[in-house]
Ligand code: GDP
């Protein structure tokens with residue numbers, strides 16, 4: 001395939017001491033060479049591949065020095081895009097990096113579209129679609145665990161598993177083909193049915209297993225949607241503040257995301273908590289008052305985790321009891337706050353109300369109990385789950401949708417076998433399963449889907 005040479009700033013804007021302008025394409029090295037004066041006088045077109053060179057970026061028109069730079073030259077195909085790639089490292093700061101980019105563009109490169117580097121890596125066969133999506137997740141990763149998840153996917157863990165499943169289906173299809181071609185042999189038919197049941201059941205189980213990880217995967221990716229509720233004055237704001245202050249707040253300047261509720265992210269033991277409607281807590285103290293009963297019901301319903309705060313130094317009220325009712329059936333951690341004050345609350349009654357929910361006592365004033373709360377959050381999230389490291393999590397909603405459809409298709413195939421449906425009908429369901437799985441890794445996807453996916457990437461990746 002042939003592409004023109006693209007360029008973009010590939011480090012976050014305005015951050016870090018070093019910024020990188022990346023070029024990719026047939027002319028990448030020639031363009032960079034025109035602009036570069038190395039201290040050893042060598043031209044970039046003459047240097048060995050995968051080496052880095054110190055020198056100055058100059059304006060070829062007047063020879064004026066623009067920037068002090070380090071330039072890496074990497075010839076394809078052993079590069080991220082499989083094309084010739086040049087990375088110009090310069091001092092951070094928007095002004096200087098933009099100046100470098102401007103000169104690169106003036107000398108023949110085109111500004112890359114969002115995600116275009118990754119798109120090229122995909123189109124040039126360097127990575128498959130699920131890996132390309134992982135690059136995007138990596139850019140957005142909110143905690144180390146989410147990062148590991150994305151890394152695992154990028155290394156192709158999911159792709160590998162999907163390929164294996166597709167291979168299994170192909171083997172069944174091959175058998176079915178033989179069966180259709182030689183219907184007169186009874187034993188072939190018998191074997192086909194037996195094998196079909198075995199292999200298709202295996203594929204179904206694997207898809208089911210993957211889907212089971214999707215909830216956690218999604219949470220790692222998007223954050224555990226968390227709502228703090230409680231009567232006025234029990235300590236909701238204090239809880240929010242200590243969660244935010246004790247944990248690294250996660251920056252969420254993802255371009256293009258619109259949010260109608262204010263959210264704040266904190267990293268609790270590797271679980272990204274998305275604290276929903278914190279503005280409601282901070283400003284009016286009352287989520288119901290601020291967004292209305294209907295809306296707050298909706299917020300509660302969509303929450304993955306409820307932190308229900310009670311006052312240790314006060315008696316339970318009807319309002320407290322109503323809160324328990326409102327969150328029935330949800331994941332709730334009950335926090336009994338203000339344990340530094342004399343007890344008024346009926347703990348037996350709280351235990352009754354809490355039922356299966358975890359309970360934690362805190363004194364936010366004296367900074368006690370927050371560790372236990374964090375333990376409880378982490379335990380709740382990772383209960384029964386295998387550590388992120390050795391598990392293939394599905395986190396991408398496109399993958400989840402395709403897996404659900406594949407599961408349905410393979411189940412139809414299995415039902416067909418069970419009911420003695422003609423094998424060439426079963427074949428259709430199997431083929432569909434194979435195709436749907438293929439879409440996850442980008443075999444058999446449409447051009448428009450590819451464009452849409454890559455346009456979500458940050459510029460320069
Ligand atoms: P909210 O209305 O539920 O958001 O409660 P706030 O977090 O605003 O707290 C209400 C009051 O209780 C404030 O004066 C806090 O300083 C105080 N407070 C919060 N936690 C504790 C605690 O553990 N012990 C004591 N004694 N006071 C607390």
Ligand code: ZN
Nearest residue numbers: 236237238285
């Ligand atoms: Zn408050």
